[in-house]
Amino acid sequence: MQKIAKFHKVSEKQFIRDWTAVSGTNAAIAQRLYQEIKLPRRATVGSAGYDFFSPEGFTLAPHETIAVPTGIRAEIADGWVLQLYPRSGLGFKFRLQMNNTVGIIDSDYFYADNEGHIFIKLTNDTNEGKTVSIKQGDGFAQGIFLPFGITEDDDADGERRGGFGSTTK
8 A cells, every 4th residue: 555645633723713613613612622633544454435533523404514624634645636425324324415525635735724624514415304413523424545647738837825616716
């Protein structure tokens, strides 16, 4: 196996800013949650996906959506991308889906103005009226590192500054 990436926590300041903006809770709660953030990890030697763990518990009724600031950033080698998906069991049992279908974390996102803070936005898209409950520290998403190629005439020379959608502005 090729080792091509490393997970880090964003700074406490960045996490508190993002968590309070998204959740509406106060800085003291965000500070406590930050201390308990677990870095993503594989569960078994044969696992392709790195489990992302929820900083706080949440419940999604049918058709509800949540944005989760994970507190995680990924330092990724050039030529690789991190793709994010819901954990397979949650998708299968509850039809839990990511709002952008697949999250794409580029290698230069690590250097974005928001420290490359990975957010995961999920919707409970159940057709069966099921409610999804995730406890604090439970795995709720998974990330897989994949290599990618570029065209022979590629001439990209831009530099990332911002986060979501910033590279097309």
